Amino acid sequence: MQFNILLFIVVSTVSASISSNDSFHESLNIRVLGNEQVYSFFNFTTNWNFENEFNKIHYNLFPRAIGQIVQKYEIAELHFTMTQGLWRYQLWGFPEASAPTGAQVWVWFKKGTTNIDDKWKGFTNALSGMFCASLNLINHEVTVSPQVSFRPTGVVESADNSLLRHGGLSRENLCTENLTPWMKLLPCGSKHGPASLLNPSSLQHSRYLSIGLHYNSLCHDVTCGSTYVQLQQHISVVHDIRTTLDQYPNFSLASIFDRPLHPSCPLATTSHTHIAPPPDADITPTMETRDQLKYLNLRNLNSPTNIKFTWRLLPRLPTPQTMGIGSHCYITGLGQDGGITCLLTNNEHSNVSIIFLQVIPWYLRAQIHTLTIKTNTGSNIEPTWFSFTPAHIRGSPHTLEMVLSLPRESRVTLSLWFDRGFMTWVTHPPDANHGFYIQPSIITTPTPHGVVRVYGEALLVNIPVPDFSMPYNVICLVCTVLAIAFGSLHNLSTRKFEIVPKSSPNNLFGKFVSVFKNIFKKSSP
Amino acid sequence: MTNLFVIISCGVLLRTWLLQLKDLTKWISKRPEVSTPQTSWSRLVEGFVISKQTGNVHSGDSYHGSTLLSAFLFHLQALSPLLVPAVFIACDVIAAISLHNFAKKFLQKELDDQNSHKSKLSKGVDSILLKLHHLENVPTLVALIYLFNPFTIVTCISQSSVAFNNLFLALYVAHLMSGSSIATTLFLALSTYETFYPVQLIIVAMLCQHKYQKEGNRNAAKPLFCFIFWLLILFLVSYLREGSLESIFSHYKFILTVPDQTPNIGIFWYFFTEIFNHFQTFFLFVFQINALFFFVPLSIKLRSHPICLMFILTCIISTFKSYPCVGDATLWISMLPLWSHTFKYQRQPLIVTVMLLTTTILCPVMWHMWIVAHSANANFYFAASLAYTTSHIFIMTNTVMAYLKWHYHIRKGVRLNLDGSTEKAVLRLMN
Numbered sequence: 001m002q003f004n005i006l007l008f009i010v011v012s013t014v015s016a017s018i019s020s021n022d023s024f025h026e027s028l029n030i031r032v033l034g035n036e037q038v039y040s041f042f043n044f045t046t047n048w049n050f051e052n053e054f055n056k057i058h059y060n061l062f063p064r065a066i067g068q069i070v071q072k073y074e075i076a077e078l079h080f081t082m083t084q085g086l087w088r089y090q091l092w093g094f095p096e097a098s099a100p101t102g103a104q105v106w107v108w109f110k111k112g113t114t115n116i117d118d119k120w121k122g123f124t125n126a127l128s129g130m131f132c133a134s135l136n137l138i139n140h141e142v143t144v145s146p147q148v149s150f151r152p153t154g155v156v157e158s159a160d161n162s163l164l165r166h167g168g169l170s171r172e173n174l175c176t177e178n179l180t181p182w183m184k185l186l187p188c189g190s191k192h193g194p195a196s197l198l199n200p201s202s203l204q205h206s207r208y209l210s211i212g213l214h215y216n217s218l219c220h221d222v223t224c225g226s227t228y229v230q231l232q233q234h235i236s237v238v239h240d241i242r243t244t245l246d247q248y249p250n251f252s253l254a255s256i257f258d259r260p261l262h263p264s265c266p267l268a269t270t271s272h273t274h275i276a277p278p279p280d281a282d283i284t285p286t287m288e289t290r291d292q293l294k295y296l297n298l299r300n301l302n303s304p305t306n307i308k309f310t311w312r313l314l315p316r317l318p319t320p321q322t323m324g325i326g327s328h329c330y331i332t333g334l335g336q337d338g339g340i341t342c343l344l345t346n347n348e349h350s351n352v353s354i355i356f357l358q359v360i361p362w363y364l365r366a367q368i369h370t371l372t373i374k375t376n377t378g379s380n381i382e383p384t385w386f387s388f389t390p391a392h393i394r395g396s397p398h399t400l401e402m403v404l405s406l407p408r409e410s411r412v413t414l415s416l417w418f419d420r421g422f423m424t425w426v427t428h429p430p431d432a433n434h435g436f437y438i439q440p441s442i443i444t445t446p447t448p449h450g451v452v453r454v455y456g457e458a459l460l461v462n463i464p465v466p467d468f469s470m471p472y473n474v475i476c477l478v479c480t481v482l483a484i485a486f487g488s489l490h491n492l493s494t495r496k497f498e499i500v501p502k503s504s505p506n507n508l509f510g511k512f513v514s515v516f517k518n519i520f521k522k523s524s525p
Numbered sequence: 526m527t528n529l530f531v532i533i534s535c536g537v538l539l540r541t542w543l544l545q546l547k548d549l550t551k552w553i554s555k556r557p558e559v560s561t562p563q564t565s566w567s568r569l570v571e572g573f574v575i576s577k578q579t580g581n582v583h584s585g586d587s588y589h590g591s592t593l594l595s596a597f598l599f600h601l602q603a604l605s606p607l608l609v610p611a612v613f614i615a616c617d618v619i620a621a622i623s624l625h626n627f628a629k630k631f632l633q634k635e636l637d638d639q640n641s642h643k644s645k646l647s648k649g650v651d652s653i654l655l656k657l658h659h660l661e662n663v664p665t666l667v668a669l670i671y672l673f674n675p676f677t678i679v680t681c682i683s684q685s686s687v688a689f690n691n692l693f694l695a696l697y698v699a700h701l702m703s704g705s706s707i708a709t710t711l712f713l714a715l716s717t718y719e720t721f722y723p724v725q726l727i728i729v730a731m732l733c734q735h736k737y738q739k740e741g742n743r744n745a746a747k748p749l750f751c752f753i754f755w756l757l758i759l760f761l762v763s764y765l766r767e768g769s770l771e772s773i774f775s776h777y778k779f780i781l782t783v784p785d786q787t788p789n790i791g792i793f794w795y796f797f798t799e800i801f802n803h804f805q806t807f808f809l810f811v812f813q814i815n816a817l818f819f820f821v822p823l824s825i826k827l828r829s830h831p832i833c834l835m836f837i838l839t840c841i842i843s844t845f846k847s848y849p850c851v852g853d854a855t856l857w858i859s860m861l862p863l864w865s866h867t868f869k870y871q872r873q874p875l876i877v878t879v880m881l882l883t884t885t886i887l888c889p890v891m892w893h894m895w896i897v898a899h900s901a902n903a904n905f906y907f908a909a910s911l912a913y914t915t916s917h918i919f920i921m922t923n924t925v926m927a928y929l930k931w932h933y934h935i936r937k938g939v940r941l942n943l944d945g946s947t948e949k950a951v952l953r954l955m956n
Contacts, residue, residue, distance in 0.1 A: 334897065335896050335897035336555065336896050336897075337555075362586075365587070367567065367571055368571065368574050368575065369567075369570050369571055369573070369574040386578075387578070388575070388578050389579075389585075390575050390579075390584060390585020390586070390587055391585060391586060392585065392586050393586045393784045393785055394784070398585075421785075421787070422785075422786045422787055422788065422794075422798065423786070423798075424786055424797065424798050424799075425798055425799050425800075426801065426802055464895065464896055464903065465902075465903070466795065466798045466799060466903045467902050467903055467904050470799055470904060471799040471800060471801070474795055474796055474799040474800075474907070475796065475799070475800065477908075477911060478792050478795070478796045478911070481792060481911055481914055481915055481918070482792070482812075482815060484915060484918055485815075485841075485844070485845070485918045485922075486815070488918065488922040489819055489822070489823065489841075489922065490822075491954050492823070492826065492922065492925060492926065492929075492954075493822035493823055493825065493826040494822070494826075495954035496954070497929065497930065497933045497953070497954060498953060498954075499937070499941050500953050
């Protein structure tokens with residue numbers, strides 16, 4: 001017995017010393033949005049220094065599933081988000097991490113990777129299996145390689161955009177079956193630390209839920225002599241405070257998440273909570289203030305706690321935030337015509353340069369010659385840089401990418417017309433009358449703090465559908481018409497005219513007609 | 526001549542007036558019956574803008590016409606935007622004049638033929654013979670029908686490239702009787718270069734060479750070689766312009782593989798929308814052979830009537846091509862008066878004509894109900910277009926059958942009876 005204990009201690013010490021080159025950090029940021037919603041941002045980061053190949057490494061805190069996928073498909077950088085709901089930039093300000101509705105995957109492959117399209121397909125299938133999401137539907141019809149919108153966020157050997165693949169599925173729904181494998185990637189699972197709040201049923205009752213997974217390589221220092229890989233997992237969730245009517249407007253983490261906040265994960269190097277205190281509220285337990293934010297170190301907790309928010313005064317109506325950049329997109333058009341109109345708002349006091357990316361599927365024939373960009377004063381804006389890749393039938397989508405300079409304190413209207421195309425019977429998805437999604441427009445703005453992305457709305461378009469019950473009937477009818485033509489022309493070319501006696505007809509209808517004619521002949525004098 | 530001048534000036538004025546009604550022009554150019562993925566003006570403009578981006582007007586799947594047409598219209602547009610509608614009106618006018626000249630020459634030749642074979646004609650057929658008043662009235666009627674046919678007018682004001690195809694075919698038929706192989710095959714090559722199907726009409730040129738030329742000058746193979754020569758020149762010029770072999774043949778690939786299932790007035794779109802993938806290639810072959818094959822038996826049967834052969838081949842092309850539009854039908858509709866002396870022998874002409882008119886009106890109505898009002902589905906439009914196709918088939922077979930019956934009757938008499946008996950007899954096609 002004692003020998004077993006001794007062996008256990010020796011083995012764990014040895015393994016801990018081998019794996020001392022990775023670290024895990026977890027944090028929770030809470031912000032109250034007006035008086036109706038509360039925004040919680042969970043961030044779990046695993047940093048890992050390694051010098052060897054992936055397959056000679058002992059995986060400790062870094063999830064092995066991700067490591068194997070990254071190694072097999074030669075991925076330098078990976079970004080994956082799944083979102084349910086729409087982030088209301090005008091009301092809620094800026095999220096910590098922006099994500100479009102549905103699923104979005106973008107990947108930078110390593111320099112020198114061959115057969116990138118096959119690797120992309122294999123990777124999306126592997127990711128789809130891992131997260132139980134239909135990411136295998138990301139095929140060549142939704143994949144693009146944008147030139148300037150999605151530059152690498154970490155260290156890569158080559159930033160040639162042929163190594164970049166971006167795919168979006170706006171139709172994907174976020175369910176608990178996607179959350180479960182995501183939480184399994186965390187070292188402590190959902191037992192300790194901020195992850196203990198992640199109750200799937202309370203998350204599904206939220207206004208906005210987004211999970212993300214980001215993998216890249218970063219430099220240790222400015223000289224970038226050595227790099228380390230970083231895996232960031234985050235969840236953004238916006239809850240309605242109003243759901244707990246008996247306590248409204250006072251709420252607590254337990255009332256929105258239905259679980260207490262457990263002490264930190266023992267494997268975490270840092271674990272804390274930052275709360276942006278609302279002006280008229282009291283927060284219990286009392287926390288120290290750092291940089292105007294309430295700070296709570298979860299490593300110092302001994303038992304599960306609850307953080308309560310109590311209002312001293314009645315809350316006022318929320319004031320819409322004047323976001324720096326905002327975007328609102330919608331569909332226009334009637335009948336066969338359709339159009340996409342995006343209203344881009346710039347509330348800053350100076351001109352802002354943005355990169356605008358819009359991907360339109362092949363079955364909506366975008367008419368690029370109808371693209372107009374106008375300010376609210378009516379003057380036209382010329383893009384500084386413009387690129388349009390037209391679509392191929394049943395192939396790659398239209399990609400519109402341009403660099404625009406939005407004038408200060410203005411609203412720019414960008415509109416483009418498209419024709420609704422027609423798909424064959426087998427190309428339609430099972431629920432054809434649901435409509436087809438256009439991926440959200442993506443506005444990328446470089447700022448001193450990094451790259452900021454604002455996503456528009458995912459748009460739903462109906463295209464005319466054929467009658468799905470008709471294949472046999474259609475074949476019969478068209479072949480009948482062809483047979484009429486063929487029969488007449490065949491008679492014409494193979495037969496000669498001859499004089500034959502006018503014989504009495506031998507079918508019933510002919511006999512009836514001849515009897516009818518004889519009656520009239522007899523009656524006329 | 527003054528008649529022709531009056532008709533042409535009225536036609537030009539009508540088109541000019543209609544072209545300045547911008548809303549009407551825009552609405553008509555969106556009709557699927559009028560503009561197809563191959564001929565649409567807005568797709569051409571889209572191709573211009575894309576070619577500025579990518580350097581190739583055929584990149585993407587927007588423009589599916591030929592290289593030289595896009596180059597010609599692009600430079601025209603760059604010169605002045607008013608020049609383009611003027612060119613389309615000029616196309617119509619020149620085509621009408623060519624058809625007028627053709628009708629005159631053809632009827633003159635038929636009359637001469639008839640007079641020289643007077644001995645073979647039966648007695649009492651004077652009432653059905655071709656007469657001088659036909660020669661005076663029919664050419665003007667042909668030009669009138671071509672210019673004032675609603676199909677031609679909508680093609681002109683929607684700036685659909687079918688107008689050019691009709692122009693080249695009209696010039697081709699006008700030169701058929703003159704014996705100048707080079708001019709005939711040049712226009713046929715221009716038409717084939719744009720849309721693939723008129724390649725069948727080379728057989729007509731060879732037969733006309735055989736029939737209408739003097740003994741010493743006859744060389745039936747000359748049109749064929751001239752045609753191939755002109756086609757090679759056209760492809761060489763487009764290769765020099767575009768620089769890529771794939772893109773100069775991309776419009777042929779589009780015509781023959783039919784990837785785009787946009788509704789139109791033909792039979793391809795709904796069929797290929799509804800079939801299973803497994804049968805796609807097989808039926809593609811069947812439909813294309815159907816459009817391309819009929820010249821073989823018909824040219825054997827109608828070898829001594831090459832103009833009739835040309836008529837029926839034009840009908841077959843315009844009905845069974847992969848992306849037809851109403852503009853394809855105007856050419857042969859305007860040629861119908863050439864056989865006005867045979868109309869007596871047509872079967873149910875009224876029903877067939879009314880069928881054509883009704884389906885032409887029904888198609889836009891069904892389209893509106895399907896696409897805009899959402900109160901109908903695709904089957905309604907499909908049925909109307911199928912009836913339209915059937916009416917075309919009836920008209921073309923009726924006309925040719927009537928012409929052949931007329932030929933039989935003028936040899937055997939208006940009233941037919943079996944030798945030696947007074948029993949009433951009719952003409953039937955028998956083996």
